[in-house]
Amino acid sequence: MGTTGTDAAERWTKDVPKTLKGDWVENGNCRDKSARKLVFFDGGFRWFKGKEAHGTVRGEYSYETNAARILFRLRETTEDEGQPRYEITLFGDQLVRRTVKDGFTEVFGRCKN
Secondary structure, three states, X not given: OOOOOOOOOOOOEOOOOHHHOEEEEEOOOOXXXXXXXXXXXXXXXXXXXXXXXXXEEEEEEEOOOXXXXXXXXXXXXXXXXXXXXXXXXXXXXXXXXXXXXXXXXXXXXXXXX
C-alpha cells in the first residue's frame, strides 16, 4: 500500500476529506445496531459500538484532493511521534482502515443516511 512515513510532501490538516464524510459501519452492515460505526468530521472521528461504547479520536488528515488514500495521525500525543496512526483507503463505498504500526486491517461500508 505504499509508504506511510512523514515526508516534506505530506500536508496535515484538520479538514476531513469530502469523500470520507458520513457514516461507515463495520463490514457494511448498516442495519446491525451492534456493529462498530465510524463517523468522520473535521479534526477527528467518533466511533460507536452498540449503545454503550463510544469515543472520540482527535487528529489530523493528510490527503490530496479526491485521493483514495488518506493518512490520519493523532493530535497531541508522543506515542506515534507525529507519524500516521491509520492509513485509510477508499474503494467506492468501502473503506479499509489499516493501523500503520501493526498492519491490523478493518473493513467498513458507507451507510446511506
